[in-house]
């Protein structure tokens with residue numbers, strides 16, 4: 157089971173590369189992928205592409221599209237937003253990918269039929285497919301705090317967690333308190 161959650165962690169990390177946590181009022185968030193090279197490093201880190209594989213501007217645009225669509229497709233608790241879950245953008249992005257089926261003893265795999273960055277993104281989408289098939293997708297969540305929206309894995313037994321790891325939200329609160337304090341001490 158922990159092995160399966162690792163797949164979700166990769167997807168959460170993918171989505172969190174556009175970090176929407178607000179550090180100040182009106183903070184638009186932090187984009188980790190500014191140039192194609194940033195995406196390349198991300199894909200290399202998880203061995204979804206080899207070092208010499210090229211990553212283009214259009215790969216970067218596709219990555220951002222896939223990322224936004226994935227965020228839309230995350231299922232929140234029914235008592236949060238329920239029917240708002242929108243998988244249509246994800247289905248639309250998915251149509252841009254082609255796959256072969258690789259038959260393997262320990263579970264068949266979708267093999268993206270692309271080169272370079274797009275191949276790497278194809279692996280991400282294949283992982284989403286796998287997680288959904290395994291019924292694990294409901295474990296990936298968006299933090300309910302409007303100024304957070306961090307994507308996290310809900311490991312709680314009932315699977316009804318609404319908030320991201322307290323360490324992330326907790327640090328944020330601490331930073332805010334620190335800024336408040338230093339502002340007070342300066343004045």
Ligand SMILES: [Zn+2]
Pocket residue numbers: 299300301304305306319320321324325
């Ligand atoms: Zn949070």
